[in-house]
Amino acid sequence: MIKKIHASRRIPTASPGGVARRKARYALPGALAASAALAIAACGGPPASSGSSTSSSSTSSSSGVVNITWQTMWSGNTLTLLNQMISAFEATHPNIHVTESNIPSATGDAKLLSEIAAGDPPDVFTEWNPVLGEYAADGSTQPFTPYLTGAYAGLEKWLYPIALQGGEYNGTLYALPMSMNSWALYYNKSMMKAAGISSPPTTLAQLYADQAKEWKFSGSKLEAIGFYPLSTGFEYFGSFFGAVNCFDSSGKYDFENCPGAKNEANFFAQYDQYPYSSITAMEDAYGAVAGGDDDAFVAGKEGFVMDGPWEGAQNIPVTNQSMAGNFGVVPFPNTVGGPSTFGQGNYNIIPKGSAHPQQAFEFISWLAGYQNETFNSQIDPKGGWMPASPSVVQQPAYQAWLKANPWLNVFVQQMSSPYSVTPKLTQTESEFETAEATATEDIAEHSKTPQQALTYIDQEANSGAGG
């Protein structure tokens, strides 16, 4: 139960006065044609559209306006923001019209691949960047190299280094972020006070001791959590322990021999005394109540949680106002080198077969905030997002947001920290993510030792590039 933090065709009627006495020999081809038409209509007919969702085919109208399609896996309030972005883009780019469609995240990747295989992909596709290595490796997505000239020559340097790395596969840029993530430790002020804790922890030992005072059980029923990293997952704590990009000289995953990974696994094992299944059940229940945006921390039932800026900027204000002034944020304690974050985000790609890649790139770079800092600095606060570039942070609107919410500074400062790390995009990220989630569960459930869990991650992540 590792918490994923992210994300008719009409058949013409017979003419009146048609041949009444059709001979049987005409019936077969007619019926076959009708059957084929039915089959084609059943397979290839456009899906019923609702809202802004339409078919993914891109067109150029006779008026010279290019229609590009943008496929996302967003849901909920974020869709309102997407419509605002599209309106703002179309206002400044009258020759490009954007049609957004959204699909359930569970089937997003499979749908995109079907569309690419059918030769009808969207022009822009938004994806959680770690899996982009898989797309780049099999040629499902187009490199941005041809477009990084002229007005876009300075784009790569404009980005935060971790934002740039998040879109690169084997040194080539394939994706640009529309929002970045940054991770830090949230603490519940009233729970700390009730437990007699005067200030947030600065070391891992202190965090462990403090959170231990905040667990509450009624009989066997769990009522409050202190801190439980195991329900978040191994991957998300990697940068705090120097456990990102643990590869051997041949480029294979090598967590087994990675000192940072060992430290992280041992840190996780410290928390295996707490009832994993009860904790995940409680967190799932809170998540289900608010459609996935809520969690035990937002509900005021968790002392500490490692999470991103959206937790304080979006989830708390929307789902539990009473927590609004009751939390603080500090860098994750005692991290390797200094405060850091794990560079990941929501990136846009141009799928193979896109009808309008040039216009798609124009839209993608605009979404990233390039030469669009003013609007970007206004929309990022609404989503609780970190920008792709420090230039956006300098904008008055973003500064005003930081001033109103000083706790956000922790997240912003980590974006440019030299200790922040972006996981290298690989061909087997999905296998790695699944393996690290299972390994984390195995530590929590005592079915593997920390070392066995790391070995398992390597085995699974390295066995994936086939089939």
Add this chain to the structure above:
Amino acid sequence: MQAATTRVTLTARAIRSPRARRLWLGLVFVSPWLIGYCAFYLYPFLATLYYSFTSFTGIGNPVFTGLANYSGLLHDAAFRTAVFNTFYYTIIEVPFSTVAALGLALLLNMNVRGQAVYRTLFYIPSIVPVVASSLIFVWIFQPSFGIVNDLLSDVHINGPDWFFSISWSKPTFILLGLWGLGQPMVIYLAALQGVPREMYEVALLEGAGPWQRLRKVTIPMISPVILFNVILALVLSVQYFTQAQVIESPPGSPGNSTMFYITYYYQQAFQFLHLGYASAMAAFLFAGVLIITVVLLRTSSRWVYYENEQR
């Protein structure tokens, strides 16, 4: 040239014959189904067999790899776990649901007041969408706030973590399976009403009690329906997917205890994009279900009674 002309003449003559015309017309009328069958069943089936011998991600061309995918299955620990979990579920769920559905049908076949109401009440759950009923069950079995654990705590029992516990997750899914008993129950009910009353009258005259009437009359008479329902339940059990996919996050958790065969297949095909490997899994499943079904049908002659059968 002469031969070709003769062939055309013969073909035209053949079509004009009444029998050929009937065949021709028959084909015309079944052509929508034939085309649908070829396009959506036969072709995907043959394509799956072909892809099972390739490495394929859905993009580009499949690369022929021989038996590598099948060999990979034999050495894949997660695959073995998925087979075990599915076997565990099937071996308990199929007999359990068969006995429960038959028992329910026997009760609902009794001449009691409000019979139609009871029949409706017991059938309604099976028309509730699977996703909706799965989400309801998450709440019913929620360890901290769920009604089941609340009731258990009233009698001083600490309820388990149900879907969230490695040891309890599969039994909880088996309990969830009982929610869909309406379908086989209705089929059993229809079969029970088809048993000739005179057979019961003869059994009564012979002094048979309720248990003997059930064993010696009812069950033999509805045994073809039992066979049908068992095969159907078996096929549905080995393809168990939707409930596990909806309830467990990530699918297969906790600790791979709910990693059913199709859950793993879905993960390989649509998450890892190992379409070749997943195709091998599909072919393996097809072979497995086919063997079990053939064995069931072959052994059915020993326990299934067909009224008009010549023995």
